[in-house]
Amino acid sequence: MEAQTFFLGIIALCMVIITVGMIGIGVVLLAILRVLVKLLYKVNVDYEAISPKVHRIVENLEYGTSFVGFINLFKRKRK
Known part of the structure; x- marks a missing residue:
């Protein structure tokens, strides 16, 4: 067995x-x-x-755990 073959196997x-x-x-x-x-x-x-404020914070964290939510973090919400 050649040394090159041995090292390629490793x-x-x-x-x-x-x-x-x-x-x-x-x-x-x-x-x-x-x-x-x-x-x-x-x-x-x-x-x-x-509390609506706590609800908003938790909702933002919840959206941050998904890929779509991660993208939505960069969009501004319009009311």
Whole structure:
């Protein structure tokens, strides 16, 4: 076995390990974001009647957890 083939195999193995790790991290982050959205929804329902200002802050955080909400942060709301 040539040295070049051996080192290319090591590089390929490292790339596979990094890819699997990144997929694992992505799954964990997705699970955390789903829990965060559920928690923000519960807080939104609880505090909606208490204070409109708190409701607005929680609503902005809730929109910030989604991609569409992230884009909407840059748009101004017209009333």
